[in-house]
Amino acid sequence: xxxxxxSPLSLVVHEGDTVTLNCSYEVTNFRSLLWYKQEKKAxxxxxxxxxxxxxxxxxxxxxxxxxxxxxxxxNITATQTGDSAIYLCAVEALRSNYQLIxxxxxxxxxxx
Amino acid sequence: DTGVSQDPRHKITKRxxxxxxxxxxxSEHNRLYxxxxxxxxxxxxxxxxxxxxxxxKSRLLSDRFSAERPKGSFSTLEIQRTEQGDSAMYLCASxxxxxxxxxxxxxxxxxxx
Numbered sequence: 545x546x547x548x549x550x551s552p553l554s555l556v557v558h559e560g561d562t563v564t565l566n567c568s569y570e571v572t573n574f575r576s577l578l579w580y581k582q583e584k585k586a587x588x589x590x591x592x593x594x595x596x597x598x599x600x601x602x603x604x605x606x607x608x609x610x611x612x613x614x615x616x617x618x619n620i621t622a623t624q625t626g627d628s629a630i631y632l633c634a635v636e637a638l639r640s641n642y643q644l645i646x647x648x649x650x651x652x653x654x655x656x
Numbered sequence: 657d658t659g660v661s662q663d664p665r666h667k668i669t670k671r672x673x674x675x676x677x678x679x680x681x682x683s684e685h686n687r688l689y690x691x692x693x694x695x696x697x698x699x700x701x702x703x704x705x706x707x708x709x710x711x712x713k714s715r716l717l718s719d720r721f722s723a724e725r726p727k728g729s730f731s732t733l734e735i736q737r738t739e740q741g742d743s744a745m746y747l748c749a750s751x752x753x754x755x756x757x758x759x760x761x762x763x764x765x766x767x768x769x
Contacts, residue, residue, distance in 0.1 A: 553696075576756045586660075586747065586760035587699070632698050636756035643712075644758065646698035 546571040548635050550647035558655050561623050565650045567633030568615040575636040577609055577616050578644070582630040590618070590631075620652075628654045658682060660761035662748050668767045669738055676734045677764045681750030688731050689758060690723055691747040699747055705731060706753055738768045 548569045557563055567577065576594045580587035591600040593609035593616060600607050604623075609616045620627055630651050634644040661680045669675050681688045686707050691699035702721065703713040707728040720738075725731040735742055745765050749758040 548698075550698075578756060585762040589757055589759070592757055634698075643701065643704075644756065646700075648696065648698045651696075 546635075546637055546645050548633055548645050548647040550631075550633050550650050552650060553648065554651040554653070556653045556655060557623060559623055559625060561654075562619065562621045563623060563652065565618040565620075565631050565633075565652070566615060567618070567647055569633075569635045569645075570614060571635050571637035571645060573638035574611070575638070578634045578636065579607055579616070579618050580632040580634065582632055582649070583628075587632055623654045625654045625656055628652060660748055660750050660759050662746075662761035662764050664764055665762065666765045666767075668769065670769050671740060672737055674734065674736045675738055675766065676732055677746055677748075677766075678730060678732050679748030679750075679761060680730045681748070682759055683729075685750035685752055685759070686728070687751045687753050687758075688725055689749040689751075690731070690733050691749065693745045693747055693763070694743075702733070702746075735766075738766075740768045742766060743768045 551566045576592055578592045579590040581590055591607045596609055596611040604621045607618045630649040632649045633647040663678045689704040690702040693699045701714050702717055703723050705725040708725050720736045723733045745763045747763045748761045751758040
């Protein structure tokens with residue numbers, strides 16, 4: 545059965561720390577992996593990764609995919625309180641059509 | 657505002673009542689998804705449409721749930737005879753077919769008393 549597993553489930557760090565969030569997957573016919581940030585309501589898109597070893601970067605956030613070991617990491621450097629959110633990982637895989645399979649998320653809390 | 661919009665934002669109902677939620681996707685998007693999310697969990701797939709056709713429905717979805725997208729634009733999700741276990745955030749998302757990235761609405765928070 546297709547699955548996406550995120551770790552840790554929750555994480556508390558202090559402002560300025562660097563964090564690494566993990567997403568591993570087992571799916572049939574992988575197409576892409578996506579990261580979203582969810583604060584209070586709708587998840588908002590961060591990155592979409594399709595190729596191994598190519599880092600995607602946006603400000604203090606970066607992400608990389610390893611298609612051989614079937615995982616991705618999301619790094620946040622110099623964390624700020626505004627980074628507090630749930631970070632969701634989803635994998636696009638073939639079911640009846642390509643669908644997103646979601647992980648449970650990592651709840652990140654940044655303490656001032 | 658050209659994003660995905662959902663209505664209402666909050667709904668409180670008594671057990672046994674029927675509720676209906678609406679989703680207006682991004683206008684050029686032909687795919688529309690409904691998800692349910694409870695605290696501490698990622699979005700759980702309910703169903704999706706491509707244009708007006710409902711292509712897949714989660715086997716976990718009971719017969720009390722039904723969704724429509726009559727003209728391939730907005731969609732409605734109806735829950736009949738609500739139960740307390742239906743309390744959750746109901747998220748709508750849209751995308752273009754063939755593109756993995758989905759755009760979410762702000763969700764409808766349902767509380768069944």
